[in-house]
């Protein structure tokens with residue numbers, strides 16, 4: 001399904017408003033690292049993100065080491081950032 005990449009102006013405004021997320025250094029994606037008390041907290045967070053991903057049909061690229069979860073959002077169908085990534089980041093921030 002064709003999904004449009006975010007335009008320059010969209011990037012400026014949307015990403016500006018996305019607290020805690022930053023542009024990936026090596027690709028058209030946004031990244032954020034989350035730290036929790038322990039693994040159990042991190043796992044609970046990941047479970048909630050997984051439910052959002054399924055609901056949105058938009059899935060993160062992510063890693064977990066003990067209490068730390070690193071999430072990268074990009075849209076494979078757009079080969080870069082799209083509004084889906086912004087929406088997903090907002091939903092994750094709202095958890």
Ligand code: HBI
Nearest residue numbers: 057058059060074075076077078
């Ligand atoms: N998740 N991040 C990401 N990017 C996609 O393009 C994407 C996805 N999840 C599901 C999905 N695309 C489906 O729309 C396609 O696999 C059909």
